[in-house]
Amino acid sequence: MTKVAPIGEPPELKKYSGLQRAAALMLALGQEHGGPIWGQLSNEEVKELSSAISQLGRVPANVIEYLLVEFLGEVSSMSNFHGSYESTQRLLEGMMPADRVKEIMEDIRGPSGRTMWDKLSNVSEAVLAGYLKNEYPQTIAVILSKLRTDHAARVLAELPRDLGTDVVMRMLRMDTVQKDVLAQVEQTLKAEFMTNFSRAQKVDAHETMAELFNALDRSTEEAMLSALDAREPDAASKIRALMFTFEDLANLVPASIQVLVRNSDKRELALALKGAPEEMRQVFFNGMTERAAKLMRDDMAAMGPVRARECEDAQAALVRLAKSLGDRGDIVIADPKSDEAMIY
Template structure:
C-alpha cells in the first residue's frame, strides 16, 4: 500500500462509483477487518470489488475522510491509498480458496485468455448453443472444451442429439491448438460475446422472465401479467406468448402428450391429476399406456388426498419436462391450428 502526500486540491470523490468507494474502505480497513467483511460477499461481488480496487488511482486522506463520512463510519483519519495486485492477493488470502483467488487475480491482472472463457461460461446456454450451431463442428468442440464443464453440459442439452454426440467425439480427440489460431478464436469470442454482452443479456430477458413466471402458481401468474400489462402492455403480450402451464397441455397434439407422459412416473401423474376436472383428467388419461392408465385410474378412485403444494409441484415438474422437450425439438408447444385438439 503506497502512502502519497495529501492532495492540495479540494477532495472530489463524486466521480467515484459506489463499488470503488467500497474498495477504498476495504483497503483502509486492513486485512483482518476487510476479510471479515469479504466473507459476507458472494463470489460475483468479490470479483467486482476486486476489479474496482485494482483500477483505483491514489486516494488522499481528505478524500478518504469524505468517503468514510458518506458511509457514516466512525473513522477520523486514514492513509492515502493505492493498491497493487500483490496487495490485493494478500488481502484475499485466508478468506477465499486459493483457486478462486488465482482466478480473480488472473482476471484483474489482465489475463484475457482466462477472463474470456470465464465470462463466456456465464453466458446464456441457449445463446451459446445457437452460436455453436453456426460454427464448424471442430471449432464448436474446442469452445466447449474451454468453458466450464457445467456450462458445456448445459449447452449440450440444448443441441440436437446427433450434433451433441458428434461434438463429444471431437472433444475426445482434440489435439493441441497452435497459439496463433487460439488467439484468433479467443479474440472472436471476446468480440462476439464480451463486447455485445449487454445486448445478449437483453435478448435473453424475455425467456428468463417467462421461465420465472411459468414457475408461479396460476393465480400469481395472472396477477403478475395483469400488473405488467398496465405499465408495459407490449412486454406482457410477448411474455404471454412464451408461457406454458399445466392447463395448456390440452392444446398439444395427442402424440406430444403421449411423449411427455411416457417419461412421467405413475405416482406423479396421479398427484398432478388430483383436483382436475373430469374432462381434463380424461384427456390426460387417454395419453397414457393401457397398463399405466389402469394404475392411475385405480389410485385416483381410492381418493387418497394430496396437499395443495404436492399437486402444484407435480404439475410444475410435468410442465418443466414439456418445456425441456420443446427446447430439444422433440415436441411443439404451439402446433398448427388444424392439428390442435378441440377441448371445451
C-alpha cells in the first residue's frame, strides 16, 4: 500500500450516518483485514453492523476512499461496493462459526423460525394477506397449505371474498406439490417478501426514544427534552410527536375511557386526577356514573395535600395501563403518527 495525503470530504458522505459509514468501512476491509475487528464485537454489535451492511446498497468509490484514509491513513485502489444480504453472509462466513452466522442472518432477515414456513407463521395475517392478494390463486393455495392451519385460516379470512373462494377451490383440488415448485415459491418469498418485511419492521430510533421518554418521570422527561431541544431540535420535535402522554388520554373515545376507569386502581386514578386540570378530570368523570364520580371527588378531597411527584407517577401508570389495554385490543387509541389512523 502507498501512503496518500488526506483528501477532502466528498459531498456524498453527508447522506451516510455514523453506523452506515462504519458498515461501508467494514465491507471495504473484507474478511482478511476486518476479521480481527469483527472478533472484538458483541453479538448485538455484529447484528447491528451486519444489518447496516445488508441494506447499504451501492457505495461510491470516493466515499470508501475517504473513509479508509480517515480511519486507517492508507488506501489502495478501490471500486464500488454493493452491500446485500448475500455479501453480508459471505463476509461473516469467513470469520465466524456457521451457527453464529445463521443466528445473525436470521435475525436481520426477518421473523424467527427454522424454516420459511415457520417464519411466515410469525407474520401478521393482515400483512401476509396484503402481500398474497397480488399473487396467483394457485400460488396462494400452495403457501397456505404449508402454514399452520390456524394461521392459514386467519390469512384466508383477510383475503377478498372472491379470491379466498378461488384459493379454497384450488386447495381442494391440489395434489402433492412438486419439490421444485415448492422450492421456487419459497425462493420468491425469501427474495421478495421476507426481505422487504424485515426492512419495513425496522423500528425508527425516534419511536424507541419516545417509548423511553414515556417511562421517565415528568421532571426528568422535561429536563432531557429541553437539553435535546438545545442540541437536536428536530429530533426533540419528532420524539414529542411520537410520545403518548397523560394529556393524550383526553382524546380517547368515551367507551375507552370507561374501560380504562374499570381497569384502573382507584387510589391511583384518584391521585392521577388530583394532579390534573379540571377539564382533564371531567373527561374521566364523564366515563363514570354520577355516584362513582362523586365518590372519586370525595376520595381526592380526603387525600389532602399530596406530592406532585406522586400525582405524576400515578398519571404515568395510567398511561401504561392505557397502552396495555390498547395492545390487547380492549380500547382504541389514536395513533400519534397520524391524524386519521387508529390502532386497534
